[in-house]
Amino acid sequence: AEAVQNLPHKISMPSGAEYIADIGTIREADIAFVAVAAKYAGTKGWLCKRICDWIVYTDCKPILVMLSKGFDADSAMPLGMAWVKKLEERTGGKAKFAVLSGPTFAHDLADGKLCVASIASRGPAVIRAIKRIFRKTNLRLIGTDDVSGVSLGGCLKNAGAIGDGYMDVVAPSEELPKYRRMWLGEMKTILDFFGAAERTLHSPAVKDDFLYTVSGSSRNREFGRFIAGAKTYFKDDDGKYRSRAEIEEVARANTVEGFESVRVLYKIAQENSLRVPLLYGIYALACLGACPPRLFYTIWYQNAKTRYLNIKNKEA
Structure with missing residues (x-):
């Protein structure tokens, strides 16, 4: 009231x-x-x-x-x-x-x-x-x-927003669009696993919600920036490495729902051998306290691999 x-x-x-x-x-x-x-x-x-x-x-x-x-x-x-x-x-x-x-x-x-x-x-x-x-x-x-797909949308965008906030701090600005394209691909992988309709990826509940969320300063995106050591409303001591215990403490105290979504999505992906390298990187950062810049190198490697395969295909 x-x-x-x-x-x-x-x-x-x-x-x-x-x-x-x-x-x-x-x-x-x-x-x-x-x-x-x-x-x-x-x-x-x-x-x-x-x-x-x-x-x-x-x-x-x-x-x-x-x-x-x-x-x-x-x-x-x-x-x-x-x-x-x-x-x-x-x-x-x-x-x-x-x-x-x-x-x-x-x-x-x-x-x-x-x-x-x-x-x-x-x-x-x-x-x-x-x-x-x-x-x-x-x-x-x-x-x-498509109740399944729409229900998943919020979980996926919250998890992806954490990685986006992290990338905003540690990576060159040109890498952020690459991250977002890759995360849309991983969202599709997870949606497909749950049997969601193909059209749902491009609906307001999934793609639109994710892109709009990462364009601002949502709680989950700010949490990603906090993990990367930036000054946020969670903590004002910028430039500091965040330990696993500190990350968990902030997540619990501030109801960062993307944090729990990352945990569950990681378990589902592991048990079902889903190819979602960004999710594994976000999990390592948010839930294991992995050292920076784990996620940035994941993106760099995936893009380098794609460019190499494209060159080999052209040569063939």
Whole structure:
């Protein structure tokens, strides 16, 4: 309730929508947006259990829209995918669920700038209902049935933003576009592994969200700059090597969701032999305290290898 009172006056809700501090009022809502930190949105947490109980034992049947980005701690699945599975198990398919993700920074929405995001659901009627309430606002929603891909988008862009911030400090400026192109390729590899639709890579939830995030000073990108030894709002002692313990301490204290995403993505990639060298580099830096400039050399090597193969192909 206190956070709602402190919102800038120019932020307004669509007609018929309101902020609530009492979770119990969800039972009377037509559409409810779940917007909490990923660590509180897990399928074994009290929030998911309470909502499932209401749907099973009462007439509580709102459309649930997941805004949280990250992985479910219990299943190691993206939150959207994990909630779909849990809701189907607990409610027998009664629940109406969607995932909303994309480059929707609060200050842009507050300033009236046009923002575009993806809304994913297996029910076309659910998508239409959600789009209807934002029809006359500056938030445009693009519908899709690819819940898996849209759920992954936030996890992938947060992990990639850490590497982008790191590269911004340690690498020449011309290397940053190369990093971003390579990370888009690795996002595709992971999306393909999860069975996401091919078109989702170029949707607001994935490519657009990543590129917009790394163009600013998001929390995850600043975390990458912190790892590289830059002065950030995490720490003001620039030029210092960051130990593994210090990195973990800052990540926990500041809810850097990309940090947990890197851990989970690394485990998935290792167990399934995915070819994602940048992810392995980001993991080494963020989770093992590897010495700089590990990630920069990964990019340099990959680009040098590509140039060599192109030359050999031309000679052949």
